[in-house]
Amino acid sequence: xxxxxxxxxxxxxxxxxxxxxxxxxxxxxxxxxxxxxxxxxxxxxxxxxxxxxxxxxxxxxxxxxxxxxxxxxxxxxxxxxxxxxxxxxxxxxxxxxxxxxxxxxxxxxxxxxxxxxxxxxxxxxxxxxxxxxxxxxxxxxxxxxxxxxxxxxxxxxxxxxxxxxxxxxxxxxxxxxxxxxxxxxxxxxxxxxxxxxxxxxxxxxxxxxxxxxxxxxxxxxxxxxxxxxxxxxxxxxxxxxxxxxxxxxxxxxxxxxxxxxxxxxxxxxxxxxxxxxxxxxxxxxxxxxxxxxxxxxxxxxxxxxxxxxxxxxxxxxxxxxxxxxxxxxxxxxxxxxxxxxxxxxxxxxxxxxxxxxxxxxxxxxxxxxxxxxxxxxxxxxxxxxxxxxxxxxxxxxxxxxxxxxxxxxxxxxxxxxxxxxxxxxxxxxxxxxxxxxxxxxxxxxxxxxxxxxxxxxxxxxxxxxxxxxxxxxxxxxxxxxxxxxxxxxxxxxxxxxxxxxx
Amino acid sequence: xxxxxxxxxxxxxxxxxxxxxxxxxxxxxxxxxxxxxxxxxxxxxxxxxxxxxxxxxxxxxxxxxxxxxxxxxxxxxxxxxxxxxxxxxxxxxxxxxxxxxxxxxxxxxxxxxxxxxxxxxxxxxxxxxxxxxxxxxxxxxxxxxxxxxxxxxxxxxxxxxxxxxxxxxxxxxxxxxxxxxxxxxxxxxxxxxxxxxxxxxxxxxxxxxxxxxxxxxxxxxxxxxxxxxxxxxxxxxxxxxxxxxxxxxxxxxxxxxxxxxxxxxxxxxxxxxxxxxxxxxxxxxxxxxxxxxxxxxxxxxxxxxxxxxxxxxxxxxxxxxxxxxxxxxxxxxxxxxxxxxxxxxxxxxxxxxxxxxxxxxxxxxxxxxxxxxxxxxxxxxxxxxxxxxxxxxxxxxxx
Numbered sequence: 001x002x003x004x005x006x007x008x009x010x011x012x013x014x015x016x017x018x019x020x021x022x023x024x025x026x027x028x029x030x031x032x033x034x035x036x037x038x039x040x041x042x043x044x045x046x047x048x049x050x051x052x053x054x055x056x057x058x059x060x061x062x063x064x065x066x067x068x069x070x071x072x073x074x075x076x077x078x079x080x081x082x083x084x085x086x087x088x089x090x091x092x093x094x095x096x097x098x099x100x101x102x103x104x105x106x107x108x109x110x111x112x113x114x115x116x117x118x119x120x121x122x123x124x125x126x127x128x129x130x131x132x133x134x135x136x137x138x139x140x141x142x143x144x145x146x147x148x149x150x151x152x153x154x155x156x157x158x159x160x161x162x163x164x165x166x167x168x169x170x171x172x173x174x175x176x177x178x179x180x181x182x183x184x185x186x187x188x189x190x191x192x193x194x195x196x197x198x199x200x201x202x203x204x205x206x207x208x209x210x211x212x213x214x215x216x217x218x219x220x221x222x223x224x225x226x227x228x229x230x231x232x233x234x235x236x237x238x239x240x241x242x243x244x245x246x247x248x249x250x251x252x253x254x255x256x257x258x259x260x261x262x263x264x265x266x267x268x269x270x271x272x273x274x275x276x277x278x279x280x281x282x283x284x285x286x287x288x289x290x291x292x293x294x295x296x297x298x299x300x301x302x303x304x305x306x307x308x309x310x311x312x313x314x315x316x317x318x319x320x321x322x323x324x325x326x327x328x329x330x331x332x333x334x335x336x337x338x339x340x341x342x343x344x345x346x347x348x349x350x351x352x353x354x355x356x357x358x359x360x361x362x363x364x365x366x367x368x369x370x371x372x373x374x375x376x377x378x379x380x381x382x383x384x385x386x387x388x389x390x391x392x393x394x395x396x397x398x399x400x401x402x403x404x405x406x407x408x409x410x411x412x413x414x415x416x417x418x419x420x421x422x423x424x425x426x427x428x429x430x431x432x433x434x435x436x437x438x439x440x441x442x443x444x445x446x447x448x449x450x451x452x453x454x455x456x457x458x459x460x461x462x463x464x465x466x467x468x469x470x471x472x473x474x475x476x477x478x479x480x481x482x483x484x485x486x487x488x489x490x491x492x493x494x495x496x497x498x499x500x501x502x
Numbered sequence: 503x504x505x506x507x508x509x510x511x512x513x514x515x516x517x518x519x520x521x522x523x524x525x526x527x528x529x530x531x532x533x534x535x536x537x538x539x540x541x542x543x544x545x546x547x548x549x550x551x552x553x554x555x556x557x558x559x560x561x562x563x564x565x566x567x568x569x570x571x572x573x574x575x576x577x578x579x580x581x582x583x584x585x586x587x588x589x590x591x592x593x594x595x596x597x598x599x600x601x602x603x604x605x606x607x608x609x610x611x612x613x614x615x616x617x618x619x620x621x622x623x624x625x626x627x628x629x630x631x632x633x634x635x636x637x638x639x640x641x642x643x644x645x646x647x648x649x650x651x652x653x654x655x656x657x658x659x660x661x662x663x664x665x666x667x668x669x670x671x672x673x674x675x676x677x678x679x680x681x682x683x684x685x686x687x688x689x690x691x692x693x694x695x696x697x698x699x700x701x702x703x704x705x706x707x708x709x710x711x712x713x714x715x716x717x718x719x720x721x722x723x724x725x726x727x728x729x730x731x732x733x734x735x736x737x738x739x740x741x742x743x744x745x746x747x748x749x750x751x752x753x754x755x756x757x758x759x760x761x762x763x764x765x766x767x768x769x770x771x772x773x774x775x776x777x778x779x780x781x782x783x784x785x786x787x788x789x790x791x792x793x794x795x796x797x798x799x800x801x802x803x804x805x806x807x808x809x810x811x812x813x814x815x816x817x818x819x820x821x822x823x824x825x826x827x828x829x830x831x832x833x834x835x836x837x838x839x840x841x842x843x844x845x846x847x848x849x850x851x852x853x854x855x856x857x858x859x860x861x862x863x864x865x866x867x868x869x870x871x872x873x874x875x876x877x878x879x880x881x882x883x884x885x886x887x888x889x890x891x892x893x894x895x896x897x898x899x900x901x
Contacts, residue, residue: 014634030631030754061652061758063644064705065636069622072636080636082645082753091753093629095636107704109648124634138635 007132012249014136015240017052017119019090028090052090052119053240054152054207056143057083059117060091062109071125074502075190077103083117083140097122097139098146098175098189101488116143121199121240122191126502133227135236139191146175146486148475152203155210157322164273165324165461166317167285168209168470171433172200173313173420173481176488178495180308183394184482185421187495188293188312190502194225195233197314197426198291202241205287205316208473209323216243216318217283218254218275222264222290222425229345232257237289261341262390263451264425265290265315269459270331272319285320290425297349298496305352309393311421312499315429325470326436326445326461332373333457334365341452358396361454366390366400369456370448377460381405384460385443388431390450391417397431400448413438414447419482432461434478441465507597508730508737509898510723511540512856517718517844518686519614525561526569528719529610532852533574536606540723540733548602550580551589553609554848556623560616570608585609586720586851587745587885587894593724594740603729608721611846620715628888631751642752642889643791644706650759650797654808667811669696670818671792672710672841677821679838681868684853686716686844711792716844720852722859738859741880742775742897744768752889761794763893764801764884771882775897779803782897783878784861784871785832786854788886789839798884799825802895804832823871833871833878836861851885851894858883858898 012018013032021028022036023046029037030052036043062081065072072078079096096112097120117140124134143149173186174197188197198221206213219241221234234255238244244253258264265288272286291314296306340356343349366389374380387406389397394417401411414431423430428449435445445461490498513535515528529552537544552570557563567580583589586609593607613620625633632642647668650656656664673693679685691710699708730737746766749755755762772779785802789795799810804827817825824831837843837857840850858881860866864873872878880899886892 010634014631030751061645061648063641063648064703065638065641066704067638067640068636069625069633069638070619071622075636078636080638080641082649082758091758093632093635093637093751093753109706113648113652125636134634136634138631 004132007134011135014138015121016242017092017137019050019052020047021050022046023048028086030090030092052085053137055085056116056118056149057085057140059113059115059140060084062096062112064107071127074126079112092138094138094140096141097191098141116149117141118143118147118149120147121196121203123193123196123502133195135195146484150204150207150473150475152207153210154212160322161324161327161464163327164277164319164321165327166436167211167320167322167324168205168318169316169433169436170201170204170208170476171313171315171430171478171481172197172204172476173311175486176490176498178492179489183418183421185309185311186313187490187498188501190498192293192312193227193501194223194291194293194314195227195236197293197312198223198233198237198289198316199240201291201314201316202237202287202289204476205318206241208470209318210473211285211318211320213242214245215284216253216287217281218272218286219243220256220258220265220268220272220288222258222268223292224259224261224264224343224424225293225295226257233291243287260455261451261453262424262427263449263455263457265429266447266449266457267333267451269317269319269328269457273328276320284322285318287316287318289314289316290429292424292426293499293501294422294424295343295349303349303351306350309417309422311423313420313423313426313430315426315433317429323466324464325467326463329460329462330373330377331457331459332369332376333455334368334372335455336365338454340454361452362390362392362396362450363400365454365456366448366450367403369458370404370446373446373458373460379460383444384410384446386413386435386439386445387411388414388428388435388445388447390428390448391415391431392422392427394418416478430478436467437474437477437479439463439467441467505598505600505726505728507594507724507740508727509740509855509859510725510730510734510737511536512720512722512859513539514684514720514849514853514856515718516684517716517846517853520612520717521614525557525563525610525612526573528612528717529570529608529721530573532719532721533606533608536721536723542604542723542733544574544576546604547576547578547606549578549596549605550576551593551605551607552580552582553584553586553589554582554611555584555627556611556613556616556620556847559623560620561612584848585885585887585894586849586855587896588887590724590851590855590896591743591745591894594743597724597726603726605724606721607724608719609849609852610719611848612717613715613846614717617715628891629750629752632753640707640712643793646758646797647706647793650793653759663815664811666693667815667818668711668792668796669693670814671789671795672696674818674821675789675835675839675841678836678869679842682837682843685838685842686714687838687842707791707793713790713840713845716846718844718846718849718853720849720856722852722855736863736900738862738898738900740896741777741899742771742773743895744770744774745892745894747892748890750888750891760797760807761801761886761890761893763890764798764886764895767893767895768802768884771895771897777880777897777899780830782880782882783831783833784836784858784881785834786837786857786883787835787839788884789835789841790845792841795835795839799834802882802884836866836869836871851883854883854885855896862898862900
């Protein structure tokens, strides 16, 4: 679409799936209508907002699209149909996404019809590389497959803690995997990118935290695979998730993208925590997201060694002081100008500075940050229940964990790289999420991120009793995502195609 | 009493791919035929109503009125609308109001000049939200069929019968087109071809269920009643016409198993015409797909809801040239319909009117129905804009 104002209006409605319900007759519209078509003028002021973004619908009728219109050709074949919500009171057009194997089989449309579906936030269709990236939530997946339906209901907070910490979190990886030797990696579907992963992760963090999205006053999105060189992912996240109070069509939230290779997100944990602790900020909650469609050159090109490890996913944390599940005990960050890994502007793939990789970069910074923080907090290795490190591969985090004196039971639960690949900014956050999925009250988690360029952030979290109560709202755990029976495995060629996206 | 608008002559081009012809040539050809037939001169025209959907984008033309003015050297009022029926309804209103006594109505489209992008154009025109969600111009027809089957509880053997009935629609329309020198596809197809195309497409409908994209033009001379009687021995009067509209977003409509706009337009057109549905013998339906022909038979009230496929199935097993409905003969899409005659959007309605005009005057040559009884009395035309977003119905009849 060449007109940005049209794009803005289409995505405003389509990203969030907003509509209105007449307060008099109950008729619903997929549109921001000020009047009901049936009741007319007397319905003015009586139209209530409805939001289908967190809802589930039913695929009423469907057919196959195998000769798509031009902008959809990159999607290949897909199932397209009519999705109804609220027992047919509202009907929208929709495309089934995340399907490949299904389409190779004999199709029986009646076996797909009447099944429950959930809206997914995806790219709408392909455009020129210079255009605005169009997105939409008129893409659906079956509610009984990889991505479960989860209701979003806010809960009034009960307890205020002395220290800020994590109030809720969500981790999102895709349904597709590539399996090579001992490592499985998540592969984005063709309509996914770092923006869609950031939104999906943020959506699940809101569901888990059960906080009102209008109370989130700041959102940071860390990524090194933003489809834009200039234009934040955070603005999309803020708009779609309705962060901060909405005033006309503007969200009362500060949204910013951060960049520091793989520590772009972890770096902001302390900022988010500090912000919610500062009494005059008027910010109750702050969200930090790390999301990447990790880039790598094809295997036979320079920089192609990364192609064996890169994954796709995002992880979001909401920080606050109320109903905290893990309090921050302390932190330490260190930085040095070490060019071990970079991507120049305009280049599609990053490069490694061979001599700097490893000892002078990853190990030096992770070791320093971990040791310094434990020293400051006067912690012994035995005081830490879980150790989470940045995971560019399997060897690095294991080596540093052992070197620091951690045992397998302390570092293995966080080691997710062999299941999802290196999700760059999402890497150590996904490790932290995997630990939060299983941690018990009073347990201590030490997380040390690493970002090339180079630096590390170390944090110590102490889990609270609230984690148990909130766990029932966490359906998409890392274990669920890793061991899901609906995973679809792809070959190398398909993986490269999907990763390059629309 | 208002004067009745009358058609004194019609003209059209062959539909199909006019690779070498400019759009101006097509409308010129259609207009010349109509004007020669009516025996009128350019200067007799008091106004022109032209229709096209995509001419400015498919042919990078400027204002269509401008090239029509250049073509005719006329400086009279000219208006451009989308469908031929919308142009004709503006013309009818003007004639009835007594403003003009003779106008030209012309429709034109040259879709093949943009063959690689036309499906996107069509989809964005007929249903933008569905387009954004991934819809194709074909998918909505297939969803309507799925919904139709579900609503009317068509199961088991009946599914096969319904699928066969839809194949018959296409086969029948191709059969009709063989006698139409202007038709895009003057060739016979078989039921097996239709079914095979569906299997290959892996969808409920296949290539032979859909109307093609086409180039072509059509025109007619519309006059007041008094004027018509001077010009022609047997003018065809527009006895009644009406149109209705429906939601742009197809899935948002209350009932996705039929076209409400067609139903309403027919009801009102019959009322203004003072004609009973049973007096109508020839019908031109807007069969962008075989499903549309089936559903439209019901929307216009010729068949009961959920029953048209049985009528089609029973009539076509041993096809005699018409659908048999309660012992009555209904001649549908004698020119081959959009399926075989062609579907150059802005001109399509003109070809439909052309056919009914010829049939009512007994001038349809090999296609002529009821020739022993001296031509049918009333005919009816249904044209749509978008996927049922607008429905236009015209009831035509002689004096």
